[in-house]
Amino acid sequence: MDSLGKFLQTGDWKGEKHVPVIHCPNKVKADEGFELEVSIGDAIKHPNTLEHHIVWIKVFYLEKGGKFPVELANFNFSAHGEAGAFTEPVGLAYVKLNKPGKIYAISYCNIHGLWENSIDIEVE
Ligand SMILES: [Fe+2]
Numbered sequence: 587m588d589s590l591g592k593f594l595q596t597g598d599w600k601g602e603k604h605v606p607v608i609h610c611p612n613k614v615k616a617d618e619g620f621e622l623e624v625s626i627g628d629a630i631k632h633p634n635t636l637e638h639h640i641v642w643i644k645v646f647y648l649e650k651g652g653k654f655p656v657e658l659a660n661f662n663f664s665a666h667g668e669a670g671a672f673t674e675p676v677g678l679a680y681v682k683l684n685k686p687g688k689i690y691a692i693s694y695c696n697i698h699g700l701w702e703n704s705i706d707i708e709v710e
Pocket of ligand 1: 604632
């Protein structure tokens with residue numbers, strides 16, 4: 587079967603403006619809430635115009651050894667200059683975990699497609 591996964595692009599966010607940057611602690615306490623922020627363009631700003639913009643970022647968590655990712659957050663950025671209004675591609679969620687695992691973020695640019703990033707997270 588042809589999978590959508592093969593179209594997920596990635597890279598170093600410091601040099602590739604589409605890669606979502608995941609901001610959260612490397613290690614958190616079990617069942618204690620923490621801030622998880624995702625953003626695009628921390629190093630190189632991505633355009634935000636009607637013609638070219640980031641449409642959404644989705645965030646998933648996969649527990650260590652797990653098979654099924656859990657969607658943690660879904661951020662839609664809907665304004666790209668209409669009446670002078672802009673939504674910048676930044677999203678903040680308040681998350682609790684009780685097992686270590688991986689956080690994945692996937693972003694979608696209306697011109698350049700799907701981009702992903704991931705980080706490991708320890709839970710103690
Ligand atoms: Fe783009």
